[in-house]
Amino acid sequence: xxxxxxxxxxxxxxxxxGEDRYDRHVAACAADGRVPMTRxxxxxxxxxxxxxxxxxxxx
Amino acid sequence: xxxxxxxxxATCWTVLALSRGESVSALWIxxxxxxxxxxxxxxxxxxxxxxxxxxDDRRATPAERLENGRDFEVTDRRVLFGHHFAAIAGxxxxxxxxxxxxxGYLPGTVWxxxxxxxxxxxxxxxxLFFSMRRNGQSLGQMIRAEIGVVGGVAALxxxxxxxxxxxAVLALIVVNALxxxxxxxxxxxxxxxxxxxxxxxxxxxRPGRVLEASAIGVVLLLAAIIGGGMVDGTALGDAxxxxxxxxxxxxxxYGFVASVLPVxxxxxxxxxxxxxxxxxxxxxxxxxxxxxxxxxxxxAVSSFALAGDGPVFAGSLFPFVFITIACGALSxxxxxxxxxxxxxxxAKESQVRVIGYGxxxxxxxxxxxxxxxxxxxxxxxxxxxxxxxxxxxGTVEGASAxxxxxxxxxxxxxxxxxxxxxxxxxxxxxxxxxxxxxxGISEIFQTAFGGGLQAFxxxxxxxxxxLFILTAVDAGTRVGRFMLQDTVGNVWKxxxxxxxxxxxxxxxxxxxxxxxxxxYIGVTDPLGGINQLFPLFGIANQLLAAIALTLCTTLLVxxxxxxxxxxxxxxxxxxxxxxxxxxFQKVFSGDPKVGYFAQRAQYADALARGEVLAPATDEAxxxxxxxxxxxxxxxxxxxxxxxxxxxxNAAVVCVRAVRAGGLPTTEVPAEPSxxxxxxxxxxxxxxxxxxxxxxxxxxxxxxxxxxx
Numbered sequence: 221x222x223x224x225x226x227x228x229x230x231x232x233x234x235x236x237x238g239e240d241r242y243d244r245h246v247a248a249c250a251a252d253g254r255v256p257m258t259r260x261x262x263x264x265x266x267x268x269x270x271x272x273x274x275x276x277x278x279x
Numbered sequence: 280x281x282x283x284x285x286x287x288x289a290t291c292w293t294v295l296a297l298s299r300g301e302s303v304s305a306l307w308i309x310x311x312x313x314x315x316x317x318x319x320x321x322x323x324x325x326x327x328x329x330x331x332x333x334x335d336d337r338r339a340t341p342a343e344r345l346e347n348g349r350d351f352e353v354t355d356r357r358v359l360f361g362h363h364f365a366a367i368a369g370x371x372x373x374x375x376x377x378x379x380x381x382x383g384y385l386p387g388t389v390w391x392x393x394x395x396x397x398x399x400x401x402x403x404x405x406x407l408f409f410s411m412r413r414n415g416q417s418l419g420q421m422i423r424a425e426i427g428v429v430g431g432v433a434a435l436x437x438x439x440x441x442x443x444x445x446x447a448v449l450a451l452i453v454v455n456a457l458x459x460x461x462x463x464x465x466x467x468x469x470x471x472x473x474x475x476x477x478x479x480x481x482x483x484x485r486p487g488r489v490l491e492a493s494a495i496g497v498v499l500l501l502a503a504i505i506g507g508g509m510v511d512g513t514a515l516g517d518a519x520x521x522x523x524x525x526x527x528x529x530x531x532x533y534g535f536v537a538s539v540l541p542v543x544x545x546x547x548x549x550x551x552x553x554x555x556x557x558x559x560x561x562x563x564x565x566x567x568x569x570x571x572x573x574x575x576x577x578x579a580v581s582s583f584a585l586a587g588d589g590p591v592f593a594g595s596l597f598p599f600v601f602i603t604i605a606c607g608a609l610s611x612x613x614x615x616x617x618x619x620x621x622x623x624x625x626a627k628e629s630q631v632r633v634i635g636y637g638x639x640x641x642x643x644x645x646x647x648x649x650x651x652x653x654x655x656x657x658x659x660x661x662x663x664x665x666x667x668x669x670x671x672x673g674t675v676e677g678a679s680a681x682x683x684x685x686x687x688x689x690x691x692x693x694x695x696x697x698x699x700x701x702x703x704x705x706x707x708x709x710x711x712x713x714x715x716x717x718x719g720i721s722e723i724f725q726t727a728f729g730g731g732l733q734a735f736x737x738x739x740x741x742x743x744x745x746l747f748i749l750t751a752v753d754a755g756t757r758v759g760r761f762m763l764q765d766t767v768g769n770v771w772k773x774x775x776x777x778x779x780x781x782x783x784x785x786x787x788x789x790x791x792x793x794x795x796x797x798x799y800i801g802v803t804d805p806l807g808g809i810n811q812l813f814p815l816f817g818i819a820n821q822l823l824a825a826i827a828l829t830l831c832t833t834l835l836v837x838x839x840x841x842x843x844x845x846x847x848x849x850x851x852x853x854x855x856x857x858x859x860x861x862x863f864q865k866v867f868s869g870d871p872k873v874g875y876f877a878q879r880a881q882y883a884d885a886l887a888r889g890e891v892l893a894p895a896t897d898e899a900x901x902x903x904x905x906x907x908x909x910x911x912x913x914x915x916x917x918x919x920x921x922x923x924x925x926x927x928n929a930a931v932v933c934v935r936a937v938r939a940g941g942l943p944t945t946e947v948p949a950e951p952s953x954x955x956x957x958x959x960x961x962x963x964x965x966x967x968x969x970x971x972x973x974x975x976x977x978x979x980x981x982x983x984x985x986x987x
Contacts, residue, residue, distance in 0.1 A: 230490075235358040237489035237551060263486035267543040269349050272777060274761040275546065276620060277754035278612045279371035279445050279820070 241266060281321065288314030295385065295579075302574045305651040308388050309568060312647045316640045319396040324636040327401065331835070331843040332408045334628040339952040341414045342624050351415070354624040356633055357960060362624070363634050365554045366616045367403070368642045369747040371606025371820075374452055374712035376650035377719075378813060379603040380661065381591040382584040384575050384654040386600045391650065394601070394608030395643035398850035402824060403613045404635030405831040405847055410618035411631065412946045417619040422830050422925065424945045425837065430928035434826055437921040438615065439762055441819040443790070444914065445612065446755045447797035448816040449748045450534075451808050454526045454798070455711035456741050460703060461519040462507040464526075466738060467745045468519070469503035470549065471533070477548035489551060496552045504738050508702060523802040530752070531795040537753035538760055538787035539780070546753055553750040556743045564648045564720065571726035573655040581658075582686075590666035590685070591710075592810045593872040594864065598857040602817035607646020609854060611823025613639065629958035637960075652719030653712075659689035660697055660706070664715050667807025668708040669894025678707040701737035710809040713744045752794075759790035800907050805900040806878075814865060815911055821858045822922040828854060833929045839941030855926065862919035866912055875912030879905055 234240040242262050249256040257265070291311035295303070328334045345351040354362070379387040410416055416424070419438060423431025457463045476499075477492045485491060510516040521529070537545050580596075587595030592603060601608075617635060625631065653661065662685055663671065663678040671678040675691035682689060698706045701721060706714065717740035724736040761777065763786040768775015774782045801808030828851035835844045868874030871881040882904040885892045895901045936942040955973040957966040 232357065232361070233490055235355060236361045236554075237493070239487060239489040242487055260486045263481070266487075267482065267541075267547065270547065271542045273350065274758040275542070275550070275754050276366055276616050276758055277369060277550070277751045278367045278610065278616060279369050279449055279606055279751055 372646035377712035380653035399609035400639035407617040407635040411622035415623035433924040446794040456713040466507040567727040605820040614827035659687035879908040
């Protein structure tokens with residue numbers, strides 16, 4: 221029970237922060253038979269994309 | 280089940296309404312709120328989704344149709360709820376209710392709960408829906424396309440100007456909380472190197488390991504708070520005892536640097552920290568309240584509510600409670616997030632309910648918790664903390680005498696003792712709401728968890744408020760910079776290039792300079808910055824809500840849904856009534872405490888006669904009041920006029936639409952959806968069956984290719 225909750229919390233936090241993005245990228249590449257980017261290159265690309273977008277935070 | 284919830288709600292409301300002059304537990308407010316939210320979500324939001332908006336899950340959302348892995352992306356509803364909530368909720372719902380506690384606990388409670396159910400959550404959800412049906416267009420783009428160019432331009436200017444005011448007032452709250460507080464300055468200053476360290480960790484050391492980096496960040500943050508307690512009385516502590524003007528300069532420099540630095544270095548890691556703190560503190564506060572079961576100390580409705588002469592902010596209950604509490608009840612700024620960012624990530628149309636309506640209910644709950652934290656304080660202490668320095672003289676003796684005039688009793692020694700428990704030099708005239716909230720929270724946590732940690736909890740609360748605000752300030756400055764570059768880019772293309780540094784530096788400097796100037800005005804105002812500027816902030820935010828609700832109403836009319844138009848038209852009428860009444864009073868009132876121009880005339884006349892009016896102490900301060908009230912009055916008039924332009928333009932469109940029985944809109948034509956997703960947080964039995972079938976279908980599709 222505790223383990224299930226722990227796993228759910230971990231899943232949620234990883235999804236919320238985007239930490240799971242790379243895993244999804246690797247999975248998608250595997251499905252399509254492509255070679256995934258390295259984690260470093262992938263994360264760099266992701267932050268560069270984010271930099272071009274305004275990031276709104278309310279009061 | 281729902282009958283039970285309704286009974287609990289009705290009981291709580293009855294107790295709150297009928298209790299007078301006896302001790303009332305804060306839990307009545309908490310449960311009145313929770314049961315009202317539950318009923319509103321279950322019935323009203325469902326009605327809006329299915330009857331008014333007619334959400335259609337067979338229709339593909341922009342996230343599905345235009346998926347590009349960047350801004351358009353099908354996102355799990357629970358994750359998107361987290362993103363959306365982190366984007367809408369900041370320091371606003373924490374501060375407004377604290378200031379509104381001047382009127383007693385009841386007006387704030389009623390407005391926060393009724394306001395969110397009937398107006399705030401409706402606005403967020405309907406804007407989200409309409410933007411989603413238009414490929415995630417921003418509020419400005421939708422107004423331009425659906426109402427007209429005049430309205431569109433007015434809305435664009437209004438959004439920019441309102442954002443500047445909001446940033447300035449938020450920054451003012453931080454300055455007021457950190458002034459003369461070496462502990463606060465020390466721990467907040469350390470958030471910058473902590474964020475930088477996290478940024479480097481995520482970019483270079485362990486790319487993408489956000490949870491690790493955040494865990495390190497949170498531990499360092501707590502260490503920074505504990506460490507702050509040791510700097511007091513040391514040479515470092517003396518160096519960090521900063522006055523307000525120095526803090527303004529520091530914040531302006533910080534805002535500029537944050538706006539031009541790469542986002543991965545400062546903005547993104549700070550945002551992770553802020554989000555984790557946000558969730559942590561809200562959960563902790565809810566648990567703390569239930570364990571501590573504090574008793575409300577102030578009156579249900581105070582004498583200031585009717586007389587309008589309260590020291591925290593001037594003006595009577597109507598309209599100023601509704602202005603002071605914007606975030607948590609109805610916040611126009613949310614319309615900027617509900618259009619643009621979130622709608623591009625919604626997986627299913629029916630999810631606008633949980634994300635738009637549900638997200639706002641959650642923010643409202645934060646506001647209710649903040650209201651409780653302020654209302655459990657001894658009113659004498661509350662007013663000593665929140666009356667401007669001009670009234671209390673900034674001393675415990677002065678504050679004690681001042682609140683005695685208001686009819687409350689607290690001795691100078693008791694005031695000093697209160698400051699000593701949280702290891703601050705003084706609590707007198709610590710305006711802005713943040714210190715009051717932090718003190719209230721520290722009392723709740725102390726009662727709930729014990730351990731003699733009240734000073735730690737106070738600074739913990741100050742830290743998270745400042746963290747939210749600084750995150751909002753640096754993100755807001757960047758958004759302002761983007762807006763400015765985008766607008767100027769229409770005339771001078773090169774300026775619109777976000778990567779061209781001269782443009783980004785100039786645009787950042789303009790945005791920072793604008794809010795920095797207003798912040799400076801607030802900080803140096805002899806009459807007290809918060810009581811002068813906070814109404815402007817609230818009115819600005821509510822005017823933005825008026826603009827957003829105008830768009831929603833116009834769209835319902837254009838879509839031929841005249842029968843349901845009251846859903847957004849009634850909140851629109853209400854918000855127009857409160858903002859226009861408040862704007863009118865702030866501009867035309869003959870009472871110098873309320874009207875900016877009356878205040879200007881009073882001080883200008885006295886200055887001409889060579890007199891000095893208290894609380895100003897010399898001619899320079901008198902001149903300052905004249906300048907400040909002029910700037911505030913002009914800004915106030917401009918905001919109201921801009922909103923009226925949008926409303927007038929929309930009225931013309933609505934009349935045309937009613938005559939024609941509806942008008943074409945820019946809604947994107949329907950395309951069938953191919954994905955299966957539940958609509959609420961928890962899938963229904965039917966949805967679960969559909970999901971299982973979908974999973975089986977996908978597995979079957981994969982099976983043959985696996986065998987090849």
